[in-house]
Amino acid sequence: MSKKREKEPDLKGTLYSVGVLGAFIIITWFMAFYLFIDRF
Amino acid sequence: MATVAERAKDLVKVDRRDGKLALAHIYVAFIALAIGGLCGLLQTLVRSGTFTLPWGIGYYQILTVHGVLLGLVLTTYFIFGFQIAAVSRTSGTLTDKQRMLGWVGFWVMTIGTIASATMVLLNQASVLYTFYAPLQAHWIFYAGLALVIVGSWIGGAGQIGKYIEWRKANPGQSSPLLTFMVVVNLSMWIVCSLGVAVEVLFQLLPWSLGWVDKVDVLLSRTLFWYFGHPLVYFWLLPAYMVWYVVIPKVIGGKIFSDALARLSFMLFLLFSIPVGFHHQLVEPGISSFWKFLQVVLTLMVVIPSLLTAFSMFATFEIRGRALGGKGILGWFKKLPWGDARFLVPFIGMAAFIPAGAGGIINASHQMNQLVHNTIWVTGHFHLTVATTVVLTFFGAAYWLIPHLTGRVLTKQMNKLAIIQAIVWAFGMSIMSGAMHIVGLFGAPRRSDFSTYGGSAQAAEWIPYQIAQAVGGTILFIGIVLVLYIVANLLWFAPKGETEFPVGEISENAEKTPMALENWKIWLTICIALILFAYTVPVIDMIQNAPPGSKGFKLW
Ligand code: HEM
Ligand SMILES: [Cu+2]
Numbered sequence: 001m002s003k004k005r006e007k008e009p010d011l012k013g014t015l016y017s018v019g020v021l022g023a024f025i026i027i028t029w030f031m032a033f034y035l036f037i038d039r040f
Numbered sequence: 041m042a043t044v045a046e047r048a049k050d051l052v053k054v055d056r057r058d059g060k061l062a063l064a065h066i067y068v069a070f071i072a073l074a075i076g077g078l079c080g081l082l083q084t085l086v087r088s089g090t091f092t093l094p095w096g097i098g099y100y101q102i103l104t105v106h107g108v109l110l111g112l113v114l115t116t117y118f119i120f121g122f123q124i125a126a127v128s129r130t131s132g133t134l135t136d137k138q139r140m141l142g143w144v145g146f147w148v149m150t151i152g153t154i155a156s157a158t159m160v161l162l163n164q165a166s167v168l169y170t171f172y173a174p175l176q177a178h179w180i181f182y183a184g185l186a187l188v189i190v191g192s193w194i195g196g197a198g199q200i201g202k203y204i205e206w207r208k209a210n211p212g213q214s215s216p217l218l219t220f221m222v223v224v225n226l227s228m229w230i231v232c233s234l235g236v237a238v239e240v241l242f243q244l245l246p247w248s249l250g251w252v253d254k255v256d257v258l259l260s261r262t263l264f265w266y267f268g269h270p271l272v273y274f275w276l277l278p279a280y281m282v283w284y285v286v287i288p289k290v291i292g293g294k295i296f297s298d299a300l301a302r303l304s305f306m307l308f309l310l311f312s313i314p315v316g317f318h319h320q321l322v323e324p325g326i327s328s329f330w331k332f333l334q335v336v337l338t339l340m341v342v343i344p345s346l347l348t349a350f351s352m353f354a355t356f357e358i359r360g361r362a363l364g365g366k367g368i369l370g371w372f373k374k375l376p377w378g379d380a381r382f383l384v385p386f387i388g389m390a391a392f393i394p395a396g397a398g399g400i401i402n403a404s405h406q407m408n409q410l411v412h413n414t415i416w417v418t419g420h421f422h423l424t425v426a427t428t429v430v431l432t433f434f435g436a437a438y439w440l441i442p443h444l445t446g447r448v449l450t451k452q453m454n455k456l457a458i459i460q461a462i463v464w465a466f467g468m469s470i471m472s473g474a475m476h477i478v479g480l481f482g483a484p485r486r487s488d489f490s491t492y493g494g495s496a497q498a499a500e501w502i503p504y505q506i507a508q509a510v511g512g513t514i515l516f517i518g519i520v521l522v523l524y525i526v527a528n529l530l531w532f533a534p535k536g537e538t539e540f541p542v543g544e545i546s547e548n549a550e551k552t553p554m555a556l557e558n559w560k561i562w563l564t565i566c567i568a569l570i571l572f573a574y575t576v577p578v579i580d581m582i583q584n585a586p587p588g589s590k591g592f593k594l595w
Contacts, residue, residue, distance in 0.1 A: 009548065010361060013368050014353040021349055021393060028397040029404070035480065036407045 058128035059444040061142045065121030069114045070526050076109030077519035084512030087505045089489045098595050099488035100166040107169030113153055115275045118433050120195055122278055123222045127199050129540050130216035131206045138198040145195020152187025155180050166595040173255045176591025179248040186240050189233050196226040214552045217298055218285050224305040225277040232270035232313055239263035254588025258325045259581055265316030273312040275425050279432035282385055288543035290381045293359030296351045297549040302556040304344035310566050311340040314573030321408040330577040338403045380457035384435030387461050388428040395423035416479025419472040427468050434522050439538055441529040448536035453525055464518040471511025478504035
């Protein structure tokens with residue numbers, strides 16, 4: 001085993017990417033929700 | 041730095057005898073792709089209103105062939121081929137008995153497939169791949185399906201046997217990740233396929249043989265979907281195996297976390313089965329409380345899905361930064377875009393973003409009315425299974441087949457593979473995009489071309505159906521390309537050594553807790569959730585059963 005965790009990896013890009021992914025899901029869901037409320 | 045021991049591990053080859061078994065499955069998978077793909081093209085042409093099938097072939101006949109061959113045969117066979125190779129690669133060569141089980145399972149499944157396919161081709165079973173009652177097929181169709189299921193249990197037992205053997209030989213150690221994942225997938229498969237086995241053996245077979253004249257449609261659909269949703273995860277988990285374990289190695293990185301990968305697989309096991317009602321949200325005879333409960337359980341899969349997304353992004357970012365990527369997204373450019381083993385599954389991953397978003401909409405209880413039985417649904421699963429899953433499988437085939445045949449993927453083939461994936465993504469964006477949009481306008485799925493008596497609304501759908509035919513034609517070119525590459529890798533590519541890439545765990549990852557491998561705990565929770573979600577509504581369904589239906593043959 002090597003010396004453990006010299007440095008936490010930089011995962012800023014991952015944070016933003018997962019954030020954008022979550023936002024995409026929420027936006028599309030609300031678009032469909034709006035259509036649903038409009039129709040039913 | 042790779043140590044000598046690590047280098048040696050990279051060279052581990054799947055034993056030739058196991059390789060033959062895996063290849064037998066892969067052959068069947070690609071034959072299914074060829075025939076099923078042709079049917080897909082014909083469907084889009086028929087639906088565009090410009091083409092009529094010759095020789096009295098019915099639309100629903102080819103749609104059944106398409107759904108069965110691509111949704112059931114291609115997937116199951118490729119998965120078994122991949123899993124056999126994966127277990128043999130990571131836990132060691134199968135014993136003669138395990139391999140024997142693999143072959144017996146293969147032949148039982150194949151006899152079943154041939155029996156069912158024959159009845160479909162004879163136009164005795166145009167019941168679509170979901171074989172919903174009260175549509176009634178020839179009994180041989182159902183008997184064939186029963187054999188496929190039983191065969192998969194036998195073959196699956198061979199794979200699980202190796203895992204049990206490994207655990208016995210290495211007490212207290214956590215098993216090879218890929219083998220563990222295979223066993224999770226098979227556990228899910230066995231638990232869920234019990235439902236469809238009950239449906240086929242106790243409802244559909246006796247009814248199609250004329251031993252009973254009526255069938256309880258609600259119960260049969262419930263048993264089907266108890267199986268049908270886990271089925272889609274049975275397709276998806278092998279793709280996740282490639283993403284979690286193979287892709288990190290292909291890009292030269294490490295697996296972000298072994299524990300996280302195992303946890304997300306276990307969560308898929310728990311939340312894939314007690315959720316079938318989300319396919320029956322508009323069905324009478326199930327109280328909305330139980331629908332709601334299963335909707336909540338369904339949406340729990342968001343957790344392991346986002347864990348997976350996080351884990352993949354992290355693997356990419358760490359690797360891209362190690363290669364000198366700077367800034368927030370600079371790492372992205374550093375990934376090996378020219379390597380088909382990476383790019384092809386990557387396009388599959390990207391497709392899973394809209395696919396997953398669409399899935400959440402489908403599952404949102406009352407909102408399901410917006411899309412139910414429209415071609416939106418078809419657009420949805422051509423992203424999930426027909427893009428995410430199959431592109432990942434194609435990407436895996438590009439190293440798995442040459443690994444097993446002792447050949448190499450040449451530069452030209454690698455390039456062609458990249459072109460293939462781009463063609464697929466392009467064709468699918470058009471076809472699936474048009475399906476999604478026109479589905480929201482109300483265009484139905486599973487329907488032959490019709491102007492619906494000159495209805496103005498149906499006329500609006502036609503341009504989108506033409507777009508689907510354009511996309512479908514491009515997709516068919518994609519099928520021809522992948523078959524060409526596969527044929528090359530099977531028979532013509534230059535001889536040589538190809539690696540079966542298996543990632544190492546990152547040294548920064550936490551140690552994997554053994555609890556993740558305690559099957560007693562996980563299977564107990566799994567079964568408890570199933571009993572919780574299904575017992576009361578199924579008892580209700582049986583006690584207040586709707587009148588049975590006689591069989592219909594509408595073709
Ligand atoms: C050339 C590529 C493909 C084309 C053009 C195509 C086209 C289509 C079309 C137009 C339909 C719906 C027809 C209708 O509802 O009336 C359909 C259904 C379906 N497709 Fe595909 N598809 C292709 C590839 C695939 C692949 C690769 C898979 C699976 C791995 C797949 C799985 C399915 C399934 C399961 C159905 C549902 C059948 C049913 O509703 O009974 N397709 N396809
Ligand atoms: Cu589902």
